[in-house]
Amino acid sequence: MTQPHGEPHGQSDGAGERERTFAALPPARGRAFARTWWGTRWLQALEDTALDGEQLRKGRRFARQGAVGAVTVRPGRITAVVRDRDGTAHRSDVLLQELPDADWERVLEVAARESGHLAALLDGEMPPRLVEDALSVGVELLPGIGDLDPSCGCEAWDHCPHTAALSYQLARLLDEDPFVLLLLRGRTERELLEELGAHTSAGTASAAAEPAGEQDPAGDLGGTRHNVEPRGVLAEEVFARGADLRPLPAEPPPGSAPGGAPSLTGAGTQPASGVDAAALEFLIAETASRAHQLLCAALSPAHAHSDLPEPLTPFQDAVRLAASAPRRRIAERLSAHCGVPPASFGAAVRAWEVGGELGLTVWEESWTPAPETMAWARDQLATAWAEEVDPPGLNIAGSSWNTPDGSAQLRIGPDGSWWPYVAERGVWWPAGGAQTDPAAALAVALRQKEPGRGERD
Incomplete structure (x- = not known):
């Protein structure tokens, strides 16, 4: 498993790993809080739930400035001390409802159908198909509107800057380790993998006991006899997992000179009535020249620090x-x-x-x-x-x-x-x-x- 910023996997309270504590993260200046699609969905739930956008903006500033202390994650709750600009400390909690055992049973059943789900989890990813498959059996793994319940020592009744800062900071942890979210929903990494392995083994044994003529006609899909329709991957899923995409090639350098205008009167071609071919050729060449100038200016090192000219x-x-x-x-x-x-x-x-x-x-x-x-x-x-x-x-x-x-x-x-x-x-x-x-x-x-x-x- 990839650990966030090299921090320990979490500190145990004697009951397996049902409580994990992550050291305070450094300031997040110049970077987004969420790079993965599941981290983005967490922030979307926060921003859709909060009633006061100004509190969220203050929370983002707190998180960027490193005002959030060590974050403790346990089933149903995340906790941290968040400090105001004057140093005043507030204990802040964000609660997310745990999934009941019956819901986890359904999640494990759909996860066991595809070996790719287990492989992705082991690789530190939250497979979109797992979330969709869980939703198809009535279980929402990711939070939605109203699911993030704030509680803060500043006694705000809605999301305040402190709980918002904690939520933004958690998005960074989720980016690195989706098991943090699953722990919030009530299962530790060890428990989930053991239960998932048991379901997979049970499915394999059941399939082996079937007569040859009753095997799953769809073929071997993770050793079970569940019929799963093969399908492609939606483009939105691919782009949501932007961190997994190959980096784009380097930008090509601009041409040494703009392209010239085509001849509009060559090879015996006559312009249509009322069209000034010379003027049109001039405008084409002028547009190409202007575009080349703008491109060269945009690619220059000084462009980011230059004011835009008045039109x-x-x-x-x-x-x-x-x-x-x-x-x-x-x-x-x-x-x-x-x-x-x-x-x-x-x-x-x-x-x-x-x-x-x-x-x-x-x-x-x-x-x-x-x-x-x-x-x-x-x-x-x-x-x-x-x-x-x-x-x-x-x-x-x-x-x-x-x-x-x-x-x-x-x-x-x-x-x-x-x-x-x-x-x-x-x-x-x-x-x-x-x-x-x-x-x-x-x-x-x-x-x-x-x-x-x-x-x-």
């Missing part, structure tokens, strides 16, 4: 797509879809090209600098030019500074960077990327306004 607005996403579109016609369609004039949409696309999402935020002027940020910006402007150079007389307008003739502009970004802009036909266009020096940023804007440069059609 783009429809306008921002249209601008992003247009910035990478290979044909002007695609950008025109996106502009029309957004209801934005082509010149303004073109300026927004340019902002994305030179600065990504931050560049577009600055272009949209969708942020308001705090007073201390504006004071810092004025200090930067005052000291940006050398002493022998007269600083330009910039006129402030919101978070922007304009040249006297209104042809160039500086904007301050949320990160303290400076962005150069030029006015073209009534629209402010980004003249370049962000600069840390306002003088350098203004120089970029002024160069953009030189004759023969910067005019857009």
